[in-house]
Amino acid sequence: MKRILISPLFLTVGLLISCGPDAETKELMTRAGTLFKPLPAVMPGFEKVTPQQIELGKKLYFDVRLSVNDTQSCNTCHRVDEKLGGVDNNQFSNGAPAGTIGGRNSPTVLNAGFHLAQFWDGRAADLTEQAKGPILNPVEMAMPSEEAVVKKIGAIEEYQTLFKGAFPDAKEAITYDNLAFAIAAFESTLITKDRFDDFLGGDAKALSAEEKKGLKSFMDAGCMSCHNGPLLGGNSYQKMGLLNPYANTKDLGRYDVTKKDADKYFFKVPSLRNVALTAPYFHDGASATLEDAVQQMAHLQLNKKLSDEEVKSIVTFLGALTDKERDR
Incomplete structure (x- = not known):
């Protein structure tokens, strides 16, 4: 009986063909x-964010002091901790003031910066504009004004340092616009x-x-x-x-x-x-x-x-x- 020798190259090619996708x-x-x-690997508009801006934004995202009574953070309704899906899994989310509740289901924050607009009705153009809304919304975080937010956050020594590091060229580092941008910068990293x-x-x-x-x-x-x-x-x-x-x-x-x-x-x-x-x-x-x-x-x-x-x-x-x- 003749022995048939099969070259290693033939075996390798055959293996590759057999392992490829079927028709x-x-x-x-x-x-x-x-x-x-x-x-995509990067969200549009956030190609040049710095690690310092992301670090600041992450701290703000989880900070309940952005709410009127220090009970609610961005993460309360849009949970990214504990491997959750960027939501709280409630039909409607509770607001910071006792007894208040939102009128729409909280959408996920994961990959949100890729959307054509923000909120269910598209009333915010991008993540930065969106971040400004819930903080002042009376049935969400219920802060009375942008000025009140800046005053409250600006009085915290740690934030004074973090804002200066995140916005080193700004005349006034702690502004409502910078605060919102920093939160958005962190959210821009939530690409799954x-x-x-x-x-x-x-x-x-x-x-x-x-x-x-x-x-x-x-x-x-x-x-x-x-x-x-x-x-x-x-x-x-x-x-x-x-x-x-x-x-x-x-x-x-x-x-x-x-x-x-x-x-x-x-x-x-x-x-x-x-x-x-x-x-x-x-x-x-x-x-x-x-x-x-x-x-x-x-x-x-x-x-x-x-x-x-x-x-x-x-x-x-x-x-x-x-x-x-x-x-x-």
Whole structure:
């Protein structure tokens, strides 16, 4: 019997071919790559932030002294500690004054600087403008004025040093604008990394077979018509109840900002990055589970009735959008 010798090079090439993505996965990767993109490494507008500004912003973000009665920080409603998803997981958030409560569900702060605007109704253009709002909002942190904030923070010796280090060329380092920018600078670092980005980058094994099936179901159902781009959302406004009316007609959404009738019930399309961590869902927090949210969105926005299997499949895929450091 003749012995057949196979060269190491042939074995290596064969192994590489066998380990490559199959045709179905290749097609899925190509299709997904036309609709979605990995998250950029830096948020726009924060390319030149300094470590000192980020350090200051992080301290301010977690400091309850920014509220009128020293009970509430930015992190109270937008929790990034304990591997949470940048939210408090409440339908509506409690304010600093006893008995006050917000009127909309707190959106995640993770990756927020990539959005086309801030807040559900887009009333703030960027992270810095957004940071100014809750501190003065009477049902949130309830500080009476910008001047009161500057006076309170400016009296703290540690902040005197930190602000000077963060804004060394400023005539007055401790200003409300600088305070807001520093918070935004810290928030600009809250960029998450998930397995879907790895998949988009060419790693066919980054998603399980069930997650790939869910991605296909997500696209086949038409979810990507609104949830597309690097954030899978966050880049447009859409009417809540596009094809079938939504039950909550009290919140007029973007109309409150523009006063245009055409904007009634329009809200910023939320990003689906880390969506498995951010229940409850919708601007009014009325959907308790991701399964319910997927089913409702299919009905309201696409006029489709998804099967339980389709919902489960899509939800499985959405789990792959969770930050690796927060995946639990």
